[in-house]
Amino acid sequence: MNRSERESLFKNFIVFFTLLELMLTLIFFFFYTDKKKDIYELLLKRMQVCSYTLSCKDFDYDFYPKNSKAIINRLYSERDEIYALFPLPTSKKYYLKISYKRSQLQEDIEKLALNILTLFAFASLLIMFLSFILTLYTLKPIRQALQINQEFIKDILHDFNTPISAIVLNLEMLKKECQSPFIDRISQSVETILSLQENFRLFLKNIKSERSKVNINQLLKERIKCFSSTYPNLHFHFEERAKVTLFTQQDLFIRIIDNLLSNACKYNKKGGFVRVIVERHRVIIEDSGRGIKNSKRVFDRFYKESDRGIGIGLSIVKKLCDELDIKIEIESEVGKGTRVILSLPS
Numbered sequence: 001m002n003r004s005e006r007e008s009l010f011k012n013f014i015v016f017f018t019l020l021e022l023m024l025t026l027i028f029f030f031f032y033t034d035k036k037k038d039i040y041e042l043l044l045k046r047m048q049v050c051s052y053t054l055s056c057k058d059f060d061y062d063f064y065p066k067n068s069k070a071i072i073n074r075l076y077s078e079r080d081e082i083y084a085l086f087p088l089p090t091s092k093k094y095y096l097k098i099s100y101k102r103s104q105l106q107e108d109i110e111k112l113a114l115n116i117l118t119l120f121a122f123a124s125l126l127i128m129f130l131s132f133i134l135t136l137y138t139l140k141p142i143r144q145a146l147q148i149n150q151e152f153i154k155d156i157l158h159d160f161n162t163p164i165s166a167i168v169l170n171l172e173m174l175k176k177e178c179q180s181p182f183i184d185r186i187s188q189s190v191e192t193i194l195s196l197q198e199n200f201r202l203f204l205k206n207i208k209s210e211r212s213k214v215n216i217n218q219l220l221k222e223r224i225k226c227f228s229s230t231y232p233n234l235h236f237h238f239e240e241r242a243k244v245t246l247f248t249q250q251d252l253f254i255r256i257i258d259n260l261l262s263n264a265c266k267y268n269k270k271g272g273f274v275r276v277i278v279e280r281h282r283v284i285i286e287d288s289g290r291g292i293k294n295s296k297r298v299f300d301r302f303y304k305e306s307d308r309g310i311g312i313g314l315s316i317v318k319k320l321c322d323e324l325d326i327k328i329e330i331e332s333e334v335g336k337g338t339r340v341i342l343s344l345p346s
Helices: 003-053 102-177 181-205 216-230 250-266 313-323
Strands: 060-065 075-077 081-087 094-101 212-215 235-240 245-248 273-278 282-287 327-333 337-343
Touching: 003 075, 003 081, 003 094, 003 102, 081 102, 094 102, 102 181, 181 216, 212 216, 212 250, 216 235, 216 250, 216 273, 245 250, 250 273, 250 282, 250 313, 250 337, 313 327
Parallel strands: 235 273
Antiparallel strands: 060 094, 075 081, 081 094, 212 245, 273 282, 282 337, 327 337
16 A cells, blocks of 8 residues: 555545544433433432332432422532432421432432443543545545556557667767767656656655755756757857756656756747856756746646647646645746746755
8 A cells, every 4th residue: 555545545544534433422411411411310200209118228318498489390500419308298388308318329320420431431432433434435446446547657658669669779870970959858868768767667666865065056957958958949058157066866867857947948939048047045047938828827737828748847846846845836928938947944
């Protein structure tokens, strides 16, 4: 079970368990309230019986002067006792008062609460088990779909190995025969494909790449060099206003930069420029391209403003930035170009 499946399992289990536990709590609350009421009703009935026999050991007996406010066959509560009044056939001035110690009544209620809590704990364990079973049952179709996707990606990666290996071998042979910028561009593109292939493998194994110290200036120079050979008609500028070392996941950061540089090149005009600026806590990528009409929607998956591409590049960039704690902002004007600002973590 991978991380996403574990997270889904945990969240769905919490939802199921919380709802069922809330329902169980309400049921037991009303059950406890009814049983507590039964204790008082039973106590009054016992007092009524004792008013005839006068031989109950748990009760105290006394006389209570008659008055207009006194009501017979009803429980009264005082600080130390619970009592009820009953008529005396031989007396016109007094009622029979039968009392029960409040401390004893409290013990009866606490004993009831303990029994109900024990039953509640057992029911909660049962509900926990049922919630887990229900969660597994509901996640089964999703897990099957994920498994199919993973197997599909594995098959695709496996099928890619043969043609990629052939390309790499032939490139090495071509490099020995002749030197050409076209061969270098193909070689760099193959390296990019191999890097993406490795990212897919890490994704399938649910392994996060380790963070390390990355020289941002050197990395950007290398990526600019790669794109400048692929797009010889564009002018690339690198402004180094600060030396920046970042503790991050290098492969993910490269994917962010490559996506942004790729967009800056693809949607630029002939003879245009791409400028990369490194500041203390920021990386800025500017271009002289066509610009973006609705810069607020560029991170939406499948959103695009031209027939080129499928509209997921910047969505991937936003996801990777969130994972690396990088804030991304885009400023753009149609016909003038786009400015992307990456605010790096401290």
